[in-house]
Amino acid sequence: MDRFEETATARLEELGGIDRPAFAASFNLFRLATQYLGHLEAVVHRPHGLSTAGFRVLFTVWVYDELEPRQIARLSGVSTAAVSGVLGTLEAKDLVDKRRDPADRRLVQVRLTSAGEELVTSAYRMQNADEQHVFADLEPDELAAFTDTLRTMLERLS
Amino acid sequence: MDRFEETATARLEELGGIDRPAFAASFNLFRLATQYLGHLEAVVHRPHGLSTAGFRVLFTVWVYDELEPRQIARLSGVSTAAVSGVLGTLEAKDLVDKRRDPADRRLVQVRLTSAGEELVTSAYRMQNADEQHVFADLEPDELAAFTDTLRTMLERLS
């Protein structure tokens, strides 16, 4: 426990009526995610000319080959409006193609261009090398348990 | 493991050369953080008239009673420029006071107003109730191990 968490815990103790284990888990979850996301953005995504959001959308489409904006939004956990904006940026860089579904003209189908596919695989290889390095301190059992808890929580939220 | 993770894992297997445990941990960490942060913003922060960023800054200052922008930025894991903007918004709502340090006029000292203090404690009580509910499925041992792993990773990153 670092000094920030210690100080916050003491302050919450004065406040009273707080569930400490739940605070500790949530507090550190958000700190870790913020820190690590910032790190990846600086060392992986921006050097590839992408934002974190752009990378996530690109990666999601790459996994499924073809997706509609609504599905990208659901899988990425953001609003469809946000996806619409990010797709505009990615399309301007010729990393994705959008086309209207002829059968239902409300729908849009998104695919990667070959440039988009090359970029996302290159970026993800670099990200995974970083992930490998960052998680290297943990025992395999501890890492597996950590991932299982994350999955449990995700299921609980959805 | 849900369908998205399964599909992504299969796609990465085709790609080759990927550390699967590191992918699984990182992938689910970011998904959980994004989902839960969005949930808290919708049910706790916005109803209190705050953004997530505004709440985090307010909470950080509340823990320490008084802080300088640079320290808020380091503790929150964002840039000083971002903190400057958020403080402007919070000050416009009369939730924080800023004053120049007379001894070193480059420095700014930030404190909560009484309205800011009431708002942040009310918002955090509601957030903690939600955290308690969301983590209630986990055994105390599993939750403690999860939090410990988060702390280990945070230390590794800083």
Added chain:
DNA sequence: GCCAAATCGTCAAGGCCTTAACGATCTCGG
């Protein structure tokens, strides 16, 4: 058939994040 309701994607307004450049202020070596 046809109009009301549902659905999809986009736009608008307000706020936040990044890096880079900048003015103001302080420190310290010559």
Added chain:
DNA sequence: CCGAGATCGTTAAGGCCTTGACGATTTGGC
């Protein structure tokens, strides 16, 4: 004692996120 360099906070430009409103399109009950 004074100018070069360091440090602090702010601003600028570009991008992303939210909710809410909107036009286009499709569906379903009558």
